Amino acid sequence: MKFSDYLKLNVLDVLKGFVVSIITAVLVLINSTISAGSFSFDWTSIWQTSLTAGVAYLVKNFFTNSNGTLGAKSAA
Secondary structure (H helix, E strand, O other): OOOOOOOOOOHHHHHHHHHHHHHHHHHHHHHHHHHHOOOOOOHHHHHHHHHHHHHHHHHHHHOEOOOOOEOOOOOO
16 A cells, blocks of 8 residues: 655545545534434534544644654655
8 A cells, every 4th residue: 555755645645534524524423413312413513523533634644654654754
């Protein structure tokens, strides 16, 4: 699997971050529905949580090298 270089992001990272945000939004929506026992949603909480998850994914990828090691520069 090809990762982006250390301290860099590529288009695939951004697309995957977007997918993580969407999946997180769906899971938060399901969780809030189950917890409340009804179809009332806190949209602010849902978008904030999904945005946070997407940004966290991008930060993780930013600090991961092309070998998938977190916090280490790629070997030359």
